[in-house]
Structure formats: structure tokens, C-alpha cells
Amino acid sequence: MADALTQLGFASWLSVLIASIIKVTLILVGGSVGMMFLTWYERRSISYMQDRRGPNRVGPQGLLQPISEAIKTMTKEDATPRDADKIVHFLAPVVMLGATVLSFAVIPWGRMFPVDLNAAVLFVIATGGLHSIGMMMAGWGSNNKFALLGGMRGVAQLISYEIPQVMAIIPVVLMTGSMSLQKIVEAQNDFAGLGWYVFSPVGLLGFALFFTASLAEGERTPFDIPEADSEIIAGYMTEYSGMKFAVFYLSNYMSNLAVCFITATLYLGGGNGPGVDALGGIAGGLLSLIYFLLKSFALFFVMVLIRATVPRLRVDQLMSFAWKFLLPLVLVNILSASFWVALLRWDQQWPKLTEWFGAPSTADATNWGRLAIAIVLTLLINAGAVALIMRLTNRNVQKHLYTTDEELALGLS
């Protein structure tokens, strides 16, 4: 964008400045409008799942409901507890929203990339990790036991689910050979725009694991333990009202939106789809944006569906799910991803091997053959691992649900 402005006759520093301001404005507006749409979308769809109608009075189909709610929260009293740590209490929502907005800096909108960072994938995870600071500040600064409990729970949850989340991305990085989101999107453009990672066994498992871990990172049900309203009121948000509460709410939904965007980019091919390359230019860009938004909102619909069906986990179930279920599967997935890469492109990764064995033929037949071998092998590894761990977990769950008489007798007699 900056180049185009320089050609129009602006000085180079001015054009960079203008381009940056335009980008930042677009990101901020896009993020918050997306969040407003998301609240309406979630409430309407969950209403239909629960056999009611949801907000449908303000504007057509209730589309203006988020605006009326924004006005309502802005006019509410913004109360701060007397013994609270005023500055920390005030800064907590700011930190949360800042971290969320930062992650939007690298998210590609279809084929449009605001910033193409080399370590973009890690950047998104890192900004997600900053949420824990805001949570801790809110919990501690409120000077309220429920808030502190909620903050502690939330932080424990965030830092344990960060590990499977980061490691679920490693297969994608291995298969692409880069951490830049632009390269990852380009790598999924084979087969007329349908070469998405989710269609390979490695990508499918990675997608499921990453999406689950991201649900926990975004505090969605069934992982909404930090703000479990029936247990600890509203967790770290207990002492927040008015605009500060609205900022928490905004950052929550924006980070959920970011999770959907990132999952769509990493595993569902971002803005790739049939017809994007054929159209090309601005029309192709618009089509890619439409594809991208469709994929993201479909993912968010899955989130809403999960919220309407699955009950909240207990804290111990949450932790054992992360460490005993997600983490082993993620490790196995990294193993099968390295098999995948080794079979499909060892000529690119290890030039030494090419020296010894000669370059793998680029003829179609061998490529298809190698692809078939890679799919079968990784499918076997992943399916075996999932079956094994499911079996073990089921046994564990049954053991914890029912305590036998012998166990009771041994423990207490």
C-alpha cells in the first residue's frame, strides 16, 4: 500500500505513515465490528438451539442489538471497590484488550496481509499468553476473593493449554517450512485452491487439537472455568461494571474471533478456494475474503454448538484433559508430521540425502505414490494413537466416576 502512495507523489515516510494509519484503522474497525456481529450471531444461533428466538426487536432481525447494548454499558455506573488497587484494577482490561488487538496485526484477511511477520504464528500465541497477565491483574486488583480465585483458575488454565496449542502448530510449520502466515496460506493453494492441511491426516488431528486448545485459551464453554458463574460469580470480572466490563467483553469476543481466523488460516487454507486464482486481481481478493470469512464464521458456529451441548468441566478434569489427552496426541502428531515431510519433500529439507540418493523424481506418478504412502502411514500412526489414548482415558474416567466399596473400605476402615 505504501508503494502505491509513493507513486501518487507522497514523500516516502509520509506514505508509510499514512498506510500504517489506514491499516491500523481497518484492523480496529474490522475487529470491533466483527465482535459486534459475533455477539448477535452467537445469541441468535444459541437461541434457536435452545428453542427460543433470541434478540429480534432492535433493527432488522435484531441486528442493531449490539449497538443498543454498547450504549447501555457506556451509560452504566463504573464502580471501583473501595479497597481495590485502583491503578491495577483500571489497567487490567486495558492489558487484555491491548493483547487481543495486537494479535490482529498479523491475521490475514483473505489474501490481504496487514503485517507479514516471519514469526507470525508464534506472535499470535505470544499475544494470547499476555491475556494471563491481564487476568491476574484483574483478579488481584479487585481485592475480592472470587475475583482472585477466578484469576488464578484462569491463569492456570491459560498456561497449561498454551503448551498443546503451541505444539499443535509445529506440524503446520514443519509441513510449510516457515512460520510466516503468508507462506502457510500459499502452501495450501495446491489442487485448485483445495490443498488445505485439514484434508491430510496430520492436519486433521492438528486441527482438532489446536481448536480444542484454543477453546480453552478463549475461555469458551466447556472450558469457561475462570468465569464459572454458578461457582465463583463471574471470576476475575466480578468487580467490573460499566465500560470496563464492556472492554473485557470486547476483548473476549475479539480473541474468539482471532482464534477462528487463525484456525481458518492454519488448517482451512485461509482465503484459498476454487476460483480465487482464476479470477485474480481485486475480484479474486474479494472472493478470498468471502471464503475466509465464511470459514471463520463456520468455525465460530461450531464453538456455539459446543457451548449449547457440552457441560462445563471440573478443574481437575480440565487439567488432566490437557496433560493426559491433548499433550500425548500432539507429540504423536509431530512425529507423523515429520514422516509426512520426510516422505514428500526430503529433497528440500535435506540436500545431503539428495546427494546420496539422487533427487526424487518430480514425475507425477512417483509424487502420487509418495503422497499415498505418506497418507496411509500418518493415518495409521494418528488413528492408532487416538484410539489408544481414548481407551486409556475412558478407563480413567470410569474409575473416577464410580468409587468401589473396596476402595472406600480400604481408605477408611
Add this chain to the structure above:
Amino acid sequence: MNPIAIGVFIVIALLTLGSGIMVVTVRNIIHSALWLIASFIGVAALYLLMEAEFLAVVQILVYAGAVSILVLFAIMLTRQVTGEGVRVVFERWWVALLIALGLFGVIVPTLWKHGATWEEAAKLAQVGPAPVEGAANSLQVATATEIGRSFMGEYLLPFEVVSVLLLMALIGAVVIAYEERTRRRRVLTLAEELALKKRGIVEPRDAEGAVVPREAEAAVILLDSEQA
């Protein structure tokens, strides 16, 4: 180096140093931990200014996102020190001073030694986009690829030593946590307590009404692990 970059550098460096000073002078220990996070993020911004994107992101991920949270947890779980009015200067302040001076003495010669290389690299960067290989060599760009290659090549031994150290820490943590668990008594659910009462087994209590811990607990855990 262009003047805007220098200006940005000075602002970030002052913010980082300022929050670093606040860490050691603020009396409220939670505030001090929060200032520490601010200085971590400042360091990450400095890395970003040096175009070491990977290092910057890892700095935020590991230090600002994880280590600082660990510090906060440690503070909150040791209740005595959360109150205000903690003393800032202790009797053995000179030990801290010695360590700080020693560290400074290590860092400054390193900077001195590599300063020439960096200036050369800056000149190269001003000339124009150098071929990628040459730029990587002279600039010592800290990209993920470069770091990975030097870990697996030049610095393999230190890397492995650190890995073994971390593994030991991990195993040690597991061992400690496991021992803790075997000593703890399992808390019964209401349904289990009711079932026991029905069968006429009453939990033994001492004079103050607290439940007496038992040694049979270890047997239960043994049984658990056998079933699994």
C-alpha cells in the same frame, strides 16, 4: 542508523530502564512484579527494533507470558510478603551489587568485541539489500533458522547440557509433586460419605473435631495405580 530509529530506541530504552528501576524500588511486591513484566516487554521491543522478530516473540512468549506469571503465582502463594511496606534494602545488599557489577563486566566486553561487526553490518544495510547469504553472515540475524542451525551445529554441546539440566528439573518437579500427593488424604464426596455412614463406618475425629489422617491412604493409591 536513521534518526527516527535512534529516537525510538532511546524512548524504548528509557522505558525499559525506568521500569527496571521501579522493580527494585517499589515497595508493593505485586507492583514490582508488574513492573518487571513491563521491562520484559520493553526488551522485546528492543529486539524487534533490531529486526530479530523471532527473539522478540519468544521473549514475550516465555518471559512476559510465562516466567512473570510464575513469579506472580509464587508471590501470591506465599502470603506473608503480599502486604505493603516490604523493606527494599537488606543487610547483604553488597552481594547483589557485586553480582550486578560482575554481570555488567561480562556484558560490556562482549558488546565491545561485537561492536565493530555490527557497525559493518549497519553500513552494509545502508548500501542496499545485500544478497541473503552475505547479509545473514555479517548481520548475524537472529532468525529461527539461524538459531536452529547454530544450536544443532556450532553450539551443540551447550545446547545438550542445557537440555539435560531442564530435563532434570522436570523430573525433580514430578518426584516432589508425586511425594506430596501420596501423603495427602483423599477428600470424599458427599455421596461417598453418605454411603460410609449407611454402612456404619464413621470417620475418626480428634478432640477438636478434625478428621484424623490415616496411613491406609498409601494403600489406596497403590490400588489405584495397579488398576490403571
